[in-house]
Amino acid sequence: MITVIPLAIMIVIFGYLVYQVNDLSVKLNAALEQDSLSLKTKTRENSSLLEVEENNSNNGTIDNSISEQLMLNNVSSETSSESQESGIDNGGQNADAGASPYIVIHDALIPDPSSILSVIIRTAIIATLVFVIVKWLGGKGIGQLSPFGLLIVVGLGSAIGDPMIYKEISIPQAMAAVIIAVIFFKVIDYLTLKSRRFRESIEPKPILLVEHGSIVNEGLKRAKMDMAEFEAEMRLSGLENAREIKYARLESNGKISFIINKKTTSDGN
Structure with missing residues (x-):
């Protein structure tokens, strides 16, 4: 109540x-x-x-x-x-x-009270809509989104933020844009889960960076990553040398996955 x-x-x-x-x-x-x-x-x-x-x-x-x-x-x-x-x-x-x-x-510090009231009402309505959308989309984080999904999320941010301040954009227009974008996102997400061919067509394939302790220079070029950046990623993962790595790949979500060479770790112990 x-x-x-x-x-x-x-x-x-x-x-x-x-x-x-x-x-x-x-x-x-x-x-x-x-x-x-x-x-x-x-x-x-x-x-x-x-x-x-x-x-x-x-x-x-x-x-x-x-x-x-x-x-x-x-x-x-x-x-x-x-x-x-x-x-x-x-x-x-x-x-x-x-x-x-x-x-x-x-005018900048003390605006018209009606404009402040309009912003408060618009923000409350849009915030309620965002809460419903977040609950509907699920618990996917930004790091788990594909590049295509990330673009949709960025577009949603603009569609959600503009109606809170600009009176030229009405609340029904913003709601229609947000709902259509969210439905489109859910459809793409569903097709990505159900169809491997569709997923491979919209998501980039993993890029091999290290193979059996040897750095793949062609993979670094494709990933647009230099040696200093790759070494920084290695240190963040607790690795000192590429010989400790069996495979390293740049995944579709932009993160690097490392598979450790068990022989090297056992020799070190």
Whole structure:
């Protein structure tokens, strides 16, 4: 019951924010429709006046009142457009002039409370989705993933992190991207387990680095590894010399597996 109450509060807050956004979009659409309607009305008036003037000119009689009306409409439209442009320019200049360092620092450190609330709600929803995904994917670590699976995990990190901050990416869009990527990952994982041919086609084959105590230089080149890196891997595994190794391979998960030469270890003992 204790965990249900915060979840219900979050859902109510999220629903309220969605309602406010929808209300704002409806008002903006209504204002745009009204502006377009007024523009269409003025255009029709001008076209009708032009038709009347053309008819009168063909007959040799031009109505001065109609011409004056046309001129007034044109002047008013030009004046309104110029005033809008000057208002935009003045607004931009005022915004540039008012963008003092204090305002910039204030906006950076003390943002709008509604934006903070939006980030909190987005983070809570995405974190819940991540928890469900982790439980569904199982206990595979990063070291156990294939290169293909690792790329999917990196892509999931971007798809999960961006919606927490950027308002341009909605929660349903992020959820759809994450769910599709996870389903794709599970399908690839299932095919990898069930089909050896499919697994060999998407996962790199192990590269032989040491064979019976002798380092395979061609294998080091294929693995893009120099001798210093290989010796460091040997020391991390408790080995001092390549003669102690029977086989060493670079596995598909990026780790090096060592098979110790039993004869060398028994001689050392």
